[in-house]
Amino acid sequence: MGKVFFELRYYLIILIIFIFAFLSLVFFPNFSFVSNSADYEILEVTREKIEVKNSDFALGNDINNSIQIFEIKKNDTLLNLLKQSGLKDSFIKALIKTKGSEKLARIKIGDSLEISKKISGEPKEIFLTSNGFEGVLAKFENNIFTIKRFSRPLEKLERFASVIIENSLYESALNEGLSDSLIMDLVYIFGWDIDFIFDIRPGDKFDVLYEDFYWNGIQVKNSDIKAARFIRGNKVFTAIRYYYADGTKEYFSTRGKNVKKAFLRTPVEFSYISSKYNLNRRHPVLNKIRAHTGVDYAAPKGTPIISTSSGTIAFIGNKGGYGRLIEIKHTKDYSTRYAHLFKYKKGLKIGDKVDQGEIIGYVGKSGLATGYHLHYEFRVNGMHTDPLTVKLPDAEPIIDSEKDKFKRVAIKMINRIDNLYLQIYAINQ
């Protein structure tokens, strides 16, 4: 050790480093030795506070009252919890007699019961909630209780993230702090056009504008995507959120095309394709050439089968080699068939309406089948079609009367995303 540190040349090297650092700060004030983490930053865009009158605010922070929070456990009853809280019997009796108290008494394990009292011991508010912001509220004012359903006014935060995919969409998104539920929503929105297992390449990216909801600084309920843009190679997919007047939510492309298809890709989850559509296949049981006019999905016995689109049951019963068969008519042109079932959904009969994704039966091997699988057929105008390659029709586009309004929303959202994208990638540089 020792002497080398006192040699003049070491002082010189240190001096040169300092001068370099000083000059770089003067000439490149934004230069940084670490990679620019702003690339992936989630921007907190706006903080939209909802103005509320204090009297509407369930269990608001107020130094004049105390709040007790009980998490409902096994064998708890409303009465016991009220007693535990120290509330006087006369108040408890009055509460039980109040119209609607049965709603408050319907407590479930995991719910929370929040009780606020004035310093005098007089009750103020009693709130039963399972998700922290919606529930039943009993208010005590002018010596009487009133009980009604209540939603806490939430603080809405708009956020934006721009993510470049390295290996998987899920990993990259998680690394940038996006929640599981938000990633799942993105996959759902774009999953109709993009296969997230096979189609994604490193360097593909997405921008997402979304809302988070808070009450008292605590995040409640899942994020809601306002708009998102997925860039895969040189293809751009855009989805804009639109709420119809009845509260239903849909995502449309900028042209008003629904991001969803009228049909789901597969009628059984957790399965693999054991035999494709093939007009020259040798049948495994009959051992002769017989067209295979559907796709086989191998899955364990009893796996649920879902209807790939909404429609009406056109046939349900035994039919030769098909075994137990269900046929669903979706539109004038489209129908699907589900064969070799183990059993049907209880009570299902001809003429019943089914929704997209609804369970209609369970995987079996009835009829001419060697193992447990679903034989799925897709027919267009009564003609067999390969379910894997058929171009699926889109779900309903934006309805005509809402087109103008949607256009304004879409333009606003696209501008917003562009603007925020520039904030991250240009202005911060």
Ligand SMILES: [Zn+2]
């Ligand atoms: Zn088959």
